[in-house]
Amino acid sequence: MDFDLIIVGAGPVGLAVARGLAQRSATRALSVALIDQHGATPIDDPRTLALSHGSRMLLEPLGWPAATTPIKGIHVSQRGHFGRTWIDCRAYDLPALGYAVSYGALMRALAERIENAASLHRFTRTTAHAPIQETERVTLPIETEDGPRRLRARLLIHAAGSASAIASVKGARSKGRDYPQSALLGFVRVETPRAYWAWERFTAEGPLALLPISRVQPADYAFVWCGDPNDTQRRMACGADAARAELRAIFGGRMGCVISIDRRAVYPLRLQRVEPRVQGRIVVIGNAAQTLHPVAGQGLNLGVRDACALVDALSNEGATPQALACFARRRRLDRKITVTLTDGLARTFSDGRAERFAPVYGAALTMLECLPPIKGALARHMIFGQRR
Known part of the structure; x- marks a missing residue:
């Protein structure tokens, strides 16, 4: 052929x-x-x-x-x-x-x-x-x-x-090169979003990015959370309440409470x-x-x-x-x-x-x-x- x-x-x-x-x-x-x-x-x-x-x-x-x-x-x-x-x-x-x-x-x-x-x-x-x-x-x-x-x-x-x-x-x-990080991907719903804005927050272990994927309030965001592979696996395995609390602590209160977190997955970097x-x-x-x-x-x-x-x-x-x-x-x-x-x-x-x-x-x-x-x-x- x-x-x-x-x-x-x-x-x-x-x-x-x-x-x-x-x-x-x-x-x-x-x-x-x-x-x-x-x-x-x-x-x-x-x-x-x-x-x-x-x-x-x-x-x-x-x-x-x-x-x-x-x-x-x-x-x-x-x-x-x-x-x-x-x-x-x-x-x-x-x-x-x-x-x-x-x-x-x-x-x-x-x-x-x-x-x-x-x-x-x-x-x-x-x-x-x-x-x-x-x-x-x-x-x-x-x-x-x-x-x-x-x-x-x-x-x-x-x-x-x-x-x-x-x-x-x-x-x-x-x-x-392999990075000493892996990425946790997933979706969160936040209480008071800023419409049409994305966030890139650098932390000691890696960047955290949130992308807006809905136009209503409360709004959904996709997130990419880079960190130490052991911490990423722990965040993947822990319950939703613990993951929400840790994400809120790292990101801060700019968009209010993290209402939900789901569909988590881990990728090496x-x-x-x-x-x-x-x-x-x-x-x-x-x-x-x-x-x-x-x-x-x-x-x-x-x-x-x-x-x-x-x-x-x-x-x-x-x-x-x-x-x-x-x-x-x-x-x-x-x-x-x-x-x-x-x-x-x-x-x-x-x-x-x-x-x-x-x-x-x-x-x-x-x-x-x-x-x-x-x-x-x-x-x-x-x-x-x-x-x-």
């Missing part, structure tokens, strides 16, 4: 590439094989994503869910110490800094747009093995419900996770980058290329920018190795800045330095508030990244 492109991975980034190519190649659609290890799009997945306004601008033509909660402001502070800054969308003439989006709703919006694409062949419940790169083609052995097959294409796009990406690119290596991300006819993008700490919520936003830049390169250069090389050049700066910034924040508040250097961090937050040009440059990178 021959195709122009094979996309391994049917998550948000893989679907965005498939949809973008179908949309941009109306006159001569590129034939695409989409490899999905799952049987159906996970539209009921309740995980909450933080997508910037820049990502919304990129995704809206491809598929944007109707039910999202705008984040019009972000309050950043550190627990028990001075220093804080407010980032307000009105300072940048934007309707919102970003949006809290259900993972399942985003997947549904993207999947609906590619259902009837004549140029797309979707393989579900399919496992991809290591590809074989040849002079003119890439051969991908796959395992389907009907048995093994071999697909051939001019290019292969890997968007399915960094572990399998390393096996896909000959000579690729993983760079990164690490930084991982795959290098090189392009080799000949194979490219690695999105979470397959870099797995980031959730502080500042930049992982998927970086992946969305990857997807749209790759669609641009393929639309301009065709399904050629030159298109992949062009993509890699365009994305180098944005990737480097975003990975460095995210890793720096994570390490600052994860290895015991937070308490020792709290006055320095407080001064830095205060300086951001007093120097709008620096604050604006940081905010614009978080919203739009570096695009060329």
Whole structure:
């Protein structure tokens, strides 16, 4: 079975590439094989994503869910110490800094747009093995419900996770580190929320972020609570009343009582980058290329920018190795800045330095508030990244 492109991975980034190519190649659609290890799009997945306004601008033509909660402001502070800054969308003439989006709703919006694409062949419940790169083609052995097959294409796009990406690119290596943290994810209801505002609170053991996911009072928030793995497991296992009390003690009383906490889950945290991300006819993008700490919520936003830049390169250069090389050049700066910034924040508040250097961090937050040009440059990178 021959195709122009094979996309391994049917998550948000893989679907965005498939949809973008179908949309941009109306006159001569590129034939695409989409490899999905799952049987159906996970539209009921309740995980909450933080997508910037820049990502919304990129995704809206491809598929944007109707039910999202705008984040019009972000309050950043550190627990028990001075220093804080407010980032307000009105300072940048934007309707919102970003949006809290259900993972399942985003997947549904993207999947609906590619259902009837004549140029797309979707393989579900399919496992991809290591590809074989040849002079003119890439051969991908796959395992389907009907048995093994071999697909051939001019290019292969890997968007399915960094572990399998390393096996896909000959000579690729993983760079990164494990953080001395894990993340507790869940949902809380608070008594007196501030409408459309998100909160990033740095503590001695890691950041705590709350994202608004409803517009009524009392309101629901999704939270990402990073901390020592032992403490995270304890918070996962303890009763709801104990978890609510500890969250209230760490976050403070800015939004009144924590009424409820539920749907808790634990995730390990690490930084991982795959290098090189392009080799000949194979490219690695999105979470397959870099797995980031959730502080500042930049992982998927970086992946969305990857997807749209790759669609641009393929639309301009065709399904050629030159298109992949062009993509890699365009994305180098944005990737480097975003990975460095995210890793720096994570390490600052994860290895015991937070308490020792709290006055320095407080001064830095205060300086951001007093120097709008620096604050604006940081905010614009978080919203739009570096695009060329």
